[in-house]
Amino acid sequence: MSSTDRVTAGLLVIGDEILSGRTKDVNIGATADFCTDLGIDLMEVRIVADIEDDIIAAVNALRQRYTYVFTTGGIGPTHDDITADAIAKAFGVALPINPQAREMLESRWKQAGTEVNEARLRMARIPDGADLIVNSVSAAPGFRIGNVHVMAGVPVIMRAMLEALAPTLTGGKKVLSVAIKAWVGEGSVGSQLGEIQAQYPDVKMGSYPQMGTGRPTTELVLRSSDPMRLEEAAEKVREMVNAAHEKAGVVPPQE
Amino acid sequence: MSSTDRVTAGLLVIGDEILSGRTKDVNIGATADFCTDLGIDLMEVRIVADIEDDIIAAVNALRQRYTYVFTTGGIGPTHDDITADAIAKAFGVALPINPQAREMLESRWKQAGTEVNEARLRMARIPDGADLIVNSVSAAPGFRIGNVHVMAGVPVIMRAMLEALAPTLTGGKKVLSVAIKAWVGEGSVGSQLGEIQAQYPDVKMGSYPQMGTGRPTTELVLRSSDPMRLEEAAEKVREMVNAAHEKAGVVPPQE
Numbered sequence: 001m002s003s004t005d006r007v008t009a010g011l012l013v014i015g016d017e018i019l020s021g022r023t024k025d026v027n028i029g030a031t032a033d034f035c036t037d038l039g040i041d042l043m044e045v046r047i048v049a050d051i052e053d054d055i056i057a058a059v060n061a062l063r064q065r066y067t068y069v070f071t072t073g074g075i076g077p078t079h080d081d082i083t084a085d086a087i088a089k090a091f092g093v094a095l096p097i098n099p100q101a102r103e104m105l106e107s108r109w110k111q112a113g114t115e116v117n118e119a120r121l122r123m124a125r126i127p128d129g130a131d132l133i134v135n136s137v138s139a140a141p142g143f144r145i146g147n148v149h150v151m152a153g154v155p156v157i158m159r160a161m162l163e164a165l166a167p168t169l170t171g172g173k174k175v176l177s178v179a180i181k182a183w184v185g186e187g188s189v190g191s192q193l194g195e196i197q198a199q200y201p202d203v204k205m206g207s208y209p210q211m212g213t214g215r216p217t218t219e220l221v222l223r224s225s226d227p228m229r230l231e232e233a234a235e236k237v238r239e240m241v242n243a244a245h246e247k248a249g250v251v252p253p254q255e
Numbered sequence: 256m257s258s259t260d261r262v263t264a265g266l267l268v269i270g271d272e273i274l275s276g277r278t279k280d281v282n283i284g285a286t287a288d289f290c291t292d293l294g295i296d297l298m299e300v301r302i303v304a305d306i307e308d309d310i311i312a313a314v315n316a317l318r319q320r321y322t323y324v325f326t327t328g329g330i331g332p333t334h335d336d337i338t339a340d341a342i343a344k345a346f347g348v349a350l351p352i353n354p355q356a357r358e359m360l361e362s363r364w365k366q367a368g369t370e371v372n373e374a375r376l377r378m379a380r381i382p383d384g385a386d387l388i389v390n391s392v393s394a395a396p397g398f399r400i401g402n403v404h405v406m407a408g409v410p411v412i413m414r415a416m417l418e419a420l421a422p423t424l425t426g427g428k429k430v431l432s433v434a435i436k437a438w439v440g441e442g443s444v445g446s447q448l449g450e451i452q453a454q455y456p457d458v459k460m461g462s463y464p465q466m467g468t469g470r471p472t473t474e475l476v477l478r479s480s481d482p483m484r485l486e487e488a489a490e491k492v493r494e495m496v497n498a499a500h501e502k503a504g505v506v507p508p509q510e
Contacts, residue, residue, distance in 0.1 A: 016461055019297045021287030022432075022476065023463070028283075028302070032276030042274045044309070047283070047300035050461075054299070077442040078462040079449035119445025154464060177277075187332040190374025194334035206271055206305075207333035208278070209409060221277065 007040045007172035010062035013047040014055055014073040014083055015153055026155050027072045034162050038171035039225075040068065050074060055086035063090075063148050068169065070162075073153030075142065077119040083150060084143075088127040091145055098126035101141050108139035134164045144168070173225035178234045182241045183250045185209065185216035192240045193220065196233060202226060203233040262295045262427035265317035268302040269310055269328040269338055270408055282327045282413050289417050293426035294480075295323065305329060310341035318345075318403050323424065325417075328408030330397065332374040338405060339398075343382040346400055353381035356396050363394035389419045399423075428480035433489045437496045438505045440464065440471035447495045448475065451488060457481060458488040 011031050017023040028045055035042040043066055048054040055074075062069045074083030088095040102124040109116055123140040126132065133142035133149065135157055142151040142161045151161040182189055186207045197205045203224040210217040220237055224230040245252060266286050272278040283300055290297040298321055303309040310329075317324045329338030343350040357379040364371055378395040381387065388397035388404065390412055397406040397416045406416040437444055441462045452460045458479040465472040475492055479485040500507055 013300075016459065017463060017476070018283070019287055019300070020478070021284055021289075021291050021297075024281075024284040026279075028273075029276055029279040032274055034276075036276050042276075043304060045268075045274070045300075045302035049298060076445075076462070076464065078445040079452050080461050114440065115443070117442065117446060119449070120442035122445070123442075185369065187372065187375035187378075188370065190331075190333040190377070191372060194374070197334050204271065206335050207331065208272060209331065221272070223275070 005172060007068070007170060008043045008066040009035050009040050009068040009070060010043060010066040011045045012055070012058050012062055012069065012071040013045065013153075014050065014071060015047075016049050016080070018047055018073075019049055027153065027158050030155065030159055031070055031072075031162070034166075036175065038166065038169060039174045040169070040171055050080045050082060052082055052086045052089070055083060056090045059087060059090045059148060063146060067147065069148045071148065071150045072158050075123065075140065075150060075152055077122050077140075081122065084122075084125050084127065087145060087148060087150055090148075091127060091129075093128040093145075095125045095127055097121060097124045098130075098132070101126050101132055104132075104135075104139050104141055133161050136160045136164070175223050175225050176227055176230055177221055177223045178230060180220045180222070180234065180237050180241060181252070182218045182220060182244060183215065183252045184218065184241075184244050184248050186218040188216075188244050188248065189218060189220070189240060192244075193237065196236050196240065199236075200224075200229060200233040203229055205233070205237070260427060262323070262425060263298045263321040264290050264295050264323040264325060265298060265321040266300045267310070267313050267317060267324065267326040268300065268408075269305065269326060270302075271304050271335070273302055273328075274304055281410050282408065285410065285414055286325055286327075286417070289421075291430065293421065293424060294429045295424070295426055305335045305337060307337055307341045307344070310338060311345045314342060314345045314403060318401060322402065324403045326403065326405045327413050330378065330395065330405060330407055332377050336377065339377075339380050339382065342400060342403060342405055345403075346382060346384075348383040348400075350380045350382055352376060352379045353385075353387070356381050356387055359387075359389075359394050359396055388416050391415045391419070430478050430480050431482055431485055432476055432478045433485060435475045435477070435489065435492050435496060436507070437473045437475060437499060438470065438507045439473065439496075439499050439503050441473040443471075443499050443503065444473060444475070444495060447499075448492070451491050451495065454491075455479075455484060455488040458484055460488070460492070 018025045046058045074081045130143040130145035137157045151158045186209045206221045208219045273280045301313045329336045385398040385400040392412045441464045461476045463474045
């Protein structure tokens with residue numbers, strides 16, 4: 001992975017089962033972690049139903065806006081698996097059976113004694129001009145076309161595909177982070193945190209209240225790709241938090 | 256809740272912490288379940304960062320497209336809580352301190368001995384013309400303006416707000432579902448399921464492979480608001496699954 005200044009991504013999750021609540025998505029969190037590790041800014045996620053026009057509209061919006069687009073779901077063998085069809089239409093290309101994909105699948109099916117049929121061969125349909133993304137788990141490949149990376153929805157397969165494509169991606173500057181705990185509510189530090197944020201526009205500051213800890217607690221998270229600026233800003237935030245503890249008569253527990 | 260034919264929703268999740276992977280979202284699943292229970296079709300979810308223009312663009316796209324829009328996140332007391340500002344701009348209205356919201360907050364703060372300050376009072380800023388959504392957990396209210404319902408991001412507060420606004424929503428026809436388990440891979444039933452789907456366009460059929468069960472297993476899920484048609488289609492799917500078991504020499508386990 002080489003390094004440039006700013007690399008962005010959008011994620012498109014495809015599937016009725018996520019929108020109905022029947023399946024609880026875990027691919028968003030996995031993709032977010034994956035992008036952060038590679039210094040890629042995940043900027044937007046969309047979840048759409050198994051509706052061709054909706055998939056086409058979303059993928060076209062995202063691929064114009066971000067360096068990379070990832071999609072998950074809808075590349076299996078059944079009638080509701082229409083992601084490859086939608087992507088081919090979004091790019092205006094044909095969707096033939098890909099000989100290499102067919103070979104990957106038939107070789108796996110032969111091992112397992114699985115029948116080759118029309119439904120299963122749907123999984124070998126790959127848009128013209130796309131490269132395959134290897135699926136070490138169940139053989140049916142994903143694919144990359146333009147800046148769009150099409151992956152399975154089953155989490156274990158999706159993660160294997162992310163690993164397979166990691167070496168092909170160009171990451172941005174690695175973003176470092178510091179977390180500082182304040183034993184007061186976030187309203188007690190909000191105004192001053194906003195002032196420190198204004199002094200350090202290159203250090204992104206977030207404030208997250210903790211619930212159910214039995215006392216007001218706030219986690220302050222600072223992120224930057226510049227380690228010196230990050231530490232300088234973190235020191236100012238620590239001073240502010242110490243002053244807030246003193247003002248509130250709080251003695252932070254030893255951790 | 257009264258009933259009409261088709262009611263749709265979009266969800267907008269706001270927050271850098273979800274996109275960086277630091278926080279794993281659970282509000283999408285909770286909103287999906289909530290909508291399904293009320294017979295509301297959740298059609299689309301978007302996750303955007305704490306960037307005003309991105310929030311405005313997403314909320315404007317969703318509110319034109321769906322019956323209801325729900326948002327979560329970004330209504331706390333710190334500088335990165337900009338949802339109320341973005342929504343006010345999206346609707347072109349002012350964002351004054353709302354006397355009722357201020358009273359809710361000050362009454363809670365009085366009980367707890369919490370200081371009233373500028374950061375905390377940010378939470379009383381409500382767009383002109385909005386109704387408040389009561390927050391039984393931590394007092395800071397959400398609000399409804401037009402068809403947009405603005406809620407907190409902390410899951411326990413978000414769920415309390417969903418419950419508070421449920422009686423104000425008009426649901427669609429309750430959607431019923433039947434799950435049928437097939438002890439074969441989904442490629443073994445895909446073609447025929449597609450044929451049954453074509454005969455029953457009013458019954459939505461999904462196919463979901465199960466991983467890690469030690470043998471190929473597929474869950475087929477049928478959904479419809481018409482109980483007669485649902486049962487008729489389910490019977491056809493059961494016959495198809497039994498035939499697939501017979502063909503593969505599979506004896507389904509007693510459950």
